[in-house]
Amino acid sequence: MQIYLDSSATTAPRFEVIELVNKILVEGWGNPSSLHSWGERAAITLEKARWQVADLINADDGESIIFTSGGTEADNLAIFGVTSNYSEPQHIIISSVEHSAIENSVATLETKGWQVTRLTVNREGRVNPEDLKNSLQPNTVLVSIIYGQSEIGTIQPIETLAKITKNHSQALFHTDAVQVVGHLSVDVSALGVDLLSLSGHKFYSIQGAGALYVKKGVNLQPIQQGGGQEHRLRSGTQALPAIAALGLASSLAQQELESESLRLRELRDYLIELITSECSYLSLTGDKYHRLPHHGSFILNHSSSQITGRKIVRDLSLAGIAISAGSACNSGTSLPSKVLLAMGYSEQESIKGIRISLDRTTTKEDLQWTVMVLRQILS
Ligand SMILES: Cc1ncc(COP(=O)(O)O)c(C=O)c1O
Numbered sequence: 001m002q003i004y005l006d007s008s009a010t011t012a013p014r015f016e017v018i019e020l021v022n023k024i025l026v027e028g029w030g031n032p033s034s035l036h037s038w039g040e041r042a043a044i045t046l047e048k049a050r051w052q053v054a055d056l057i058n059a060d061d062g063e064s065i066i067f068t069s070g071g072t073e074a075d076n077l078a079i080f081g082v083t084s085n086y087s088e089p090q091h092i093i094i095s096s097v098e099h100s101a102i103e104n105s106v107a108t109l110e111t112k113g114w115q116v117t118r119l120t121v122n123r124e125g126r127v128n129p130e131d132l133k134n135s136l137q138p139n140t141v142l143v144s145i146i147y148g149q150s151e152i153g154t155i156q157p158i159e160t161l162a163k164i165t166k167n168h169s170q171a172l173f174h175t176d177a178v179q180v181v182g183h184l185s186v187d188v189s190a191l192g193v194d195l196l197s198l199s200g201h202k203f204y205s206i207q208g209a210g211a212l213y214v215k216k217g218v219n220l221q222p223i224q225q226g227g228g229q230e231h232r233l234r235s236g237t238q239a240l241p242a243i244a245a246l247g248l249a250s251s252l253a254q255q256e257l258e259s260e261s262l263r264l265r266e267l268r269d270y271l272i273e274l275i276t277s278e279c280s281y282l283s284l285t286g287d288k289y290h291r292l293p294h295h296g297s298f299i300l301n302h303s304s305s306q307i308t309g310r311k312i313v314r315d316l317s318l319a320g321i322a323i324s325a326g327s328a329c330n331s332g333t334s335l336p337s338k339v340l341l342a343m344g345y346s347e348q349e350s351i352k353g354i355r356i357s358l359d360r361t362t363t364k365e366d367l368q369w370t371v372m373v374l375r376q377i378l379s
Pocket residue numbers: 008009069070071072073075099101146148149150176177178179199200210328329
């Protein structure tokens with residue numbers, strides 16, 4: 001039996017997406033910038049995808065969607081695109097539980113003299129909006145707060161945080177919504193954000209395409225130079241198959257969003273209940289209520305330093321079950337999770353986190369089997 005429970009790392013592409021990618025590779029592989037009919041066909045495919053993505057997040061027009069290679073590039077474009085507007089270092093605010101695409105970008109700026117405030121989080125991984133208000137300065141140019149945390153599933157009050165930023169400063173507001181888009185309804189106007197990152201492979205598209213939403217009037221500098229594609233913000237021939245796939249996955253996600261997010265939420269709560277009642281060594285991490293619908297994360301309450309999150313992942317893998325220890329991008333190392341440390345867990349505890357993330361194929365039986373195997377491993 002093979003059970004995949006690592007959708008926060010990546011998702012299996014939908015059948016319709018694979019079919020479309022095939023079709024484009026065979027018939028629609030032109031360069032969207034070319035003037036002949038191959039190029040025209042490619043440009044139509046590209047613009048359709050732009051509108052499909054814009055629709056999913058309720059952006060006013062396709063022009064506000066800049067295609068990138070994924071979430072990491074979208075995050076980098078947001079951070080360096082905004083900060084490159086300034087010749088002198090200024091001030092940025094992020095949270096202490098950002099994905100490394102934001103944290104490491106901002107750390108690079110810090111070495112160049114930028115001042116960075118990292119908002120602390122509570123035991124559930126939520127920032128306090130008052131802290132944001134008190135941290136804004138006259139020279140704050142950007143606030144970037146993750147929407148749904150990949151490792152612990154906690155959702156931040158983005159609408160409130162964006163409003164505080166607007167009401168008390170001139171700063172732009174960016175959110176990394178890579179774990180949220182495609183799983184929860186997102187409306188960039190209602191949220192009041194200037195910039196938002198998303199990534200196709202987190203919601204049943206293929207790897208290699210994501211996007212940065214850029215609100216009309218927001219001024220960004222490109223981070224790479226070249227032919228000026230994507231409204232001069234992201235030079236390079238667009239990865240058409242992956243972008244078309246992202247467009248289709250966006251439309252399909254939109255159609256199913258309400259029912260699927262409800263279904264996943266119920267399954268997630270079932271999983272949390274099952275684990276906390278049957279595996280006494282495991283307790284929930286992150287916020288129980290403000291939580292991604294497809295996300296369960298737990299920490300092992302056991303003093304042995306031999307039993308780490310990575311060990312549990314390896315043992316479950318031997319039984320054909322795929323989960324993750326912390327975020328995918330950190331699971332190659334056994335360092336304590338920075339996210340758990342930021343939430344107040346000790347170094348010893350912070351190597352004992354696991355993440356179980358569900359997808360559109362997950363059933364109750366998958367979860368029952370997984371918890372049964374988990375219990376055996378822990379006992
Ligand atoms: C919150 C978050 N931001 C950014 C990324 C990076 O996205 P990508 O893998 O598309 O580069 C991830 C990937 O796990 C993520 O979870």
